[in-house]
Amino acid sequence: MEKQNVTIYDVARESGVSMATVSRVLNGNSNVRQATKDKVLAVINELDYRPNAVARGLASKKTTTVGVIIPDVTDGYFSSLARGIDDIATMYKYNIILANSDDNPEKEATVLNTLQSKQVDGIIFMGNEINNKLRAEFKRSSCPIVMAGSVDTSYTSPSVNINYVDAVKDETNRLIEHGNNKIAFISGSLRQAINKDYRLKGYKESLKDNGVDFDDKLVFETEGTYDAGYNLAESLWKQKITAAVVTNDELAAGILNGMTDRNISVPEDFELFTSNNTKIAKMVRPQLSSITQPLYDIGAVAMRLLTKIMNKEKVDDRNVILGYGIVERKSTR
Amino acid sequence: MEKQNVTIYDVARESGVSMATVSRVLNGNSNVRQATKDKVLAVINELDYRPNAVARGLASKKTTTVGVIIPDVTDGYFSSLARGIDDIATMYKYNIILANSDDNPEKEATVLNTLQSKQVDGIIFMGNEINNKLRAEFKRSSCPIVMAGSVDTSYTSPSVNINYVDAVKDETNRLIEHGNNKIAFISGSLRQAINKDYRLKGYKESLKDNGVDFDDKLVFETEGTYDAGYNLAESLWKQKITAAVVTNDELAAGILNGMTDRNISVPEDFELFTSNNTKIAKMVRPQLSSITQPLYDIGAVAMRLLTKIMNKEKVDDRNVILGYGIVERKSTR
DNA sequence: GTGAAAGCGCTAACAA
């Protein structure tokens, strides 16, 4: 029963040409007479021949697959990027090997190695917690890596992002304009450059511009989960904080519901800005005001950039910054 | 600069043994003297040798990668399954090629072919809209396919699911117990067997058991999106419907918010049951009552099942049914 | 316990 044995050699024999010619029609090489091509195509069809991509990969040193390292597919932010990546990958005839890393440098290093042993033509990296070991792996990498929606301040690979500093600064400015003077900055791990070096910076800049003193007791580092937010809500309120900039939508949703369930009204008593505008920002009530990011596009552009690099095309901008916006919905006044 | 050229041949030469021996230590073959092994290992380390998985795949006819076909990574239901799949895949040293299909039979057939040409060792299929062409591709497949959280009534591949009939029946029963007699059944495409042949069946069985007449005007087939739900809400209310069983959480969240925004109170005026208990069921307010499914486990068990089949181990249950529960939160009385 | 050698199925010079 199990066939999967018809090879390029079989179709060569059946159509009375050489393997080389079959290979040519397979690869759309121009130098084949139309009649020959037709015959070969007919045989391919008849024999139900499917080229073996592994053999092809070995011979050509190209696998037409790219690796995608993602913290967690289940996270709406990253899965949106992943969707953009896959769509563009498909458009350019690539497949993606998807690997969850949980933002864990060990896992990231491991998977980076596995991907390379699988000879992927390129890698898209999402994740923010990059340590020296991982950085070393990056440099050692024999294939191009582009970062999507993720930053590392001490290693500059090609990347696609928005301006996180300005975005958070804008949010904070608005919160100050609304009359708040105790504004919390609430993020996931501050070991992540995106939080520590960009978002927190934007927050501080805004305070400074507005003559508000920075108070590190207003900086909350927590797990980036709904539950963490939910549990944090009460203590925020008890500390007389009246507003917060949150770097993660699930976390923000948790805070929001945590407040609501304790009869603290958002936005009357407490204003909330979140950062990623994923689906849930619109699903919770009140709807979350947020930075708007072109999530799908970040992934799509990153993949497009990678195709260019893999093709050795000239790219004039290795570090793409896409535009962002701010939408004030119902969690701010 | 670009190396990636050290091959098994290099380490064989450097360690003064044959390629065969190197291959043996690489594959943990027992028949190698410890001293030889140590020497080889040392050289591997020194040369920073990484086996080429593509070459290995060609020679061994095993790629240690499996294909995963998913309607949309962005969907919380499927991404939860995908996470379970990836974790177990990693545990068994497999990688996954992830491909979005949008539940589109054309795309599914295409990607099924691509995956097989890439010589994946197996495939996990998620999606419910299976047409004859796709079914033919399934049968023609040279590698094992298991379905996760997805059903096809006319083709029985190995699968992992819950009992959708009973689950929906239970929900509907409760809604009837609560005094509703106009209960809507609201689902995504009824071309999908999971909706048409299972969930709708459970709905009907419940009505019958309770002596309520079935009315096909209460069956709503719509896009399975938040917006579709949001827009549907008002007409539901106008039709004097007082409760609904919804097959998709985003859809349910849309209905919920659509109601709320039009001052129809859930659950006082309208009761809502949803089906997948994804994250959003707990994030919206009021929180959605739902069937509880072991989403991660469905994926994990499916992947485990696939490893067994790939290994040609005996499996006694090719169609696994996992348990479900019902949780009544705040969208029901 | 180890080595020699024949492939795995394809691509890519190089000839013709």
Next chain:
DNA sequence: TTGTTAGCGCTTTCAC
């Protein structure tokens, strides 16, 4: 325009 022929880097008999 087409064919011949080396490989690509590894696994896997089959000898020894």
